[in-house]
Amino acid sequence: MYDANSRSILSNQPGVHERLxxxxxxxxxxxxxxxxxxxxxxxxxxxxxWIRADGRPLIFDSCCGVGESTANLAGRHPGSLVIGMDKSAHRLGKHEGYRQEADNYLLARVDLNDFWRLAAADGWRLSHHYLLYPNPWPKSAHLQRRWHGAAVFPYLLMLGGDLEMRSNWPLYLQEFAQALSLAGIAAQVGPLALDGEDLTPFERKYRLSGQPLYRLTADLKEFTLPWQQSLHLPADPAKS
Structure with a gap:
């Protein structure tokens, strides 16, 4: 059962943040x-x-919450490895109700500010990257908590692949598109069709509440930065 009365995003920010x-x-x-x-x-x-032993194309489901989206994406991309990541052990611990019998996905509790940087330093290149309903941090003072305002933003881009984001707050995606433009990347933002094939519990909840949903897509496959060649991996602490 899902609450069909979820609240819309409220913000004291009328447009794209001037500091972006x-x-x-x-x-x-x-x-x-x-x-x-x-x-x-x-x-x-x-x-x-795990990924080195397997060799299949790699997909990230970042901010995956309970991992329903990760399992769904594994079904949509059976020839790829899908890694669902979230910082909350509580949310990840609820995955059993959404688990699917598949050998091509796993869930991991990580700090994405670290994991994206490590993956970029190791030269990982994604086929797809999904950011489905991340916390939009709608207060104007919280710009740097949004992924496009965070210091880790360039590393997200370095990972490459086809990026897809979804949100019920269009300004979040509009800001992200502007941040991509500043990095020389074109993005498309538009309404998400409400066809009932929900990827996440958030999407289901918002759809049942009658909220319009939005989608951003961008191709990150050619993105590079001059300084990324200087990145290096720290040692594995488990072997020290």
């Missing part, structure tokens, strides 16, 4: 130097061994 261009240019100019957490480092090296 300066922030994106700053982050594109050089690496993000924050130290890595050992837990995400260890998880990264475990997943790295």
């Amino acid at each position: 261009p300066a922030l994106v240019r700053k982050h594109l100019a050089g690496p993000f130097r924050k130290p890595f957490h050992d837990a995400t480092l260890e998880t990264f090296y475990r997943i790295r061994a």
Whole structure:
């Protein structure tokens, strides 16, 4: 049973944030130097061994929540490996109700600020990257908590692939599209057809509430930055 009365996004920000261009240019100019957490480092090296042994194309389902979308994407892409990632153990712990019998997906609790940087440093290239209903942080003061306003934004782009994002807040996607444009990437933003084939519990909830949903797509396959060749992996803490 799903609540058909979910609230629309409320924000004190009337349009694209005025600080966005300066922030994106700053982050594109050089690496993000924050130290890595050992837990995400260890998880990264475990997943790295899995994908190297398998060899199939790689898909990220970032901010996957309970992982319903990850299981659904694994079914849509049976010839690929799908990694669903979320920072919340509580949300990931609810996956059993959505699990599908498939050998091509796994869920991981990670800090994406770390995992995306590690994957980019190791030269991973995705076939697809999904960001389905991430927290939009709608307050104007929280711009840097949105993925396009965060220091990790360039690493998301370095991972490449066909990017797809979904949201019930069109301004989030409009801002993301502007951030992509500043990086030299074209994006398309438009309504998402409500056909009943929901990828996530959020999508189902918003659809049943009658909220319009929106979709952003972009091709990141050719994206590079001059300084990305200087990136390197830290050692696996499990072997130290």
